[in-house]
Amino acid sequence: MELDLLWVEKYRPKKIRDVVGNELAKTAFTSWIKDKRRRKKAVLLYGPAGVGKTALVNAASKEFNFSIIEMNASDTRTEKAINKVGKPATSFVALDRFSSESKGNILFLDEVDGVFGQQDRGGIKAIINIVKESLIPVVMAANDTDQKKLRPLKKVCKLIRFQQVRIPLIIHTLGKICAAEGIKPEFEALERIAQNSLGDMRSAINDLQSIAEGKQLLTLQDTIFLTTRNKDIGLYDTLKGMFSAESVPQAAIILNRSSVNFDDFLLSFSDNLPLRYPDKDDLATAYDFLSKADVFRGRVGTENWSLLRYFFHYLAEAATVSPKTFKPFDFINPPMRIMKLFWTKGKRTKLENICTKIGMRCHVSRNTAKTDIVPFIQIILKKQKSNPIVTWLKLEPKDVDYLVTMNKI
């Protein structure tokens, strides 16, 4: 037994089928690699850490016999540096491509999301250029693709999403490792490790090694020293994690670890709630909790951070009104309100302008004009288009047209 080897390295998947979970992503990636006339030269694998993105690329390289030219976060990646490695690698087709064993090279850029700070100026542009000119496939991996700066990159890539590995699969894999290491584990212990990892296979294996290496028996007792992993969870995963949580504390833990902006999160949570609870009673209960959470969000404001725990609590309650009914569903994203406000801006401005005119004349605010006066004016104008109020309110013909044709408030 090689004691000094990390288990994550030792048990790294050798074949594509050894990569656990994420079957959809695996198929998508394999067919892209195999496809000689692929439409997009680059692929971006994205998803949380430790779910097998790098493992898949490595396994695929072994299986299909191509060599990997790799650059990751530990290399500086300014425009210059990227061009230095990327340009030659991508401008020539490797000679040994014609020999029977090798299928050529691919360029693999790991962790493309975390590196384009001040130090890596121009990096993203260089990558896009390389993708455009490359003669060989380019594979990239990232955790967080929501960043603005990655947007242009996403346009030129085929996107493949990875999700957390499901807990039973992790338990199964941990069991296999234990068997290979000659350890007898209690099922509950493996379960605990798996749950604690939140779908991060790598951290689960690391945890297992840290508490089980050299032992013959692994008990639940051994796992109590496991530190909770402070993983950064994005909006999508927080939603998913919370909605699938089985108890209030579990949902609260997920929220606690999450790095989301609470205001955005509340809106997304609200938009997705009806999809989570098809039952009306559940939905009403959940919304009531959400509403209370929102009230506490208001009270927290920017200073009373100690109240945040109640916010967490109510939100966790809202997520777990009936844990048994959870079925996976597609999330609505981004929040509906923002979309709606965006699409209807023109109409809103027209009405606002009209209401400003009315408000000036009638000594009321725009809002009062809108609610108390516009409905009457609409009727009057429908009956008498040239009623004297038109000139008196200084309404232009287009205002009148808008008021007459506008849907009733």
Added chain:
Amino acid sequence: MTINNEAMWVEKYRPKTLDDIVDLTHVVESLQAFLKNPHSMPHLLLAGIPGTGKTTVALCIARELFGEKWKSFTLELNASDERGINTVRDRIKDFSRYGRTGFGEAPFSLIILDESDQMTGPAQTALRRIMETSSRTSRFILICNYSNKIIEPIQSRCAVFRFSKLDKVAMVEHLKKIADIENLHLLDEAAKRIVEYSEGDLRHAINALQTTAAYEKDVIDEQTVLQVFGEASPRQVQMMLNKALSGNFLEARKMMYDLIGQYGFSGTEIVRQMQRELVKVPHLTDSQKAELTNIIGEYDYRLTQGANSDIQLSALLAQFSKFRT
């Protein structure tokens, strides 16, 4: 009553002097006492439900203080349109300091802040200071629906007047007077019906009366009035309410986003309209309406506490969709 050629009747028949004001004797009397010696007039806070004459009283005071040139001495601002601290710092502060320069006879300049309960907290705090420093040169009339939304230091600097719902009989009489001048044949029942639906809001009543005139009928009867109120009642809100009550949450929420998006309503306004419309839903019993009003009340309260109206409204609609009718 002086008549001018303004086209909206609410303006045309807005009283020009305090004596013309409908049914507010107690308020008017104490105000007239102040006006006898303008220098002794304190800042005023006029509080009460919409359409009871608060703005009218303020404008009358301006007229009585400054005569026909009142507009030169008065700054009229609607706080719900311009509610930030910058308005207070720039426009109000400047006017309160320099408003009077050049107008010899006037005792001070007047600043009317309508819907001042919509002002943000910081803006109110800034205002409080200005009220103090400028008291030699200007007076404030703050108008609001809810005086509890005005911070206490401001309240204590003002003489507070409360406006309650107008008397129904007085309103009916007033409507008939207007109808006479406009040569409308307004039936008694019709006038009563308008007043009943307007719930003590005279502005609403007069607007409704003017709308009935647009139907160009010889006699304005109850039927016409019902027609006007049927058409003028906020249909979107009504539909949203019905969708929610029939259990169709998603549709209802879509309409809510329409109200916010297309018409730019705020959460509080939508809740207020819902409450207004709820009373009119035909197939609900009184006790059901009461129960639903309780729910609305709870969420209206949370709206004032919460950070996000979308969520509170969605939650309210969800409670309605659960409600068994």
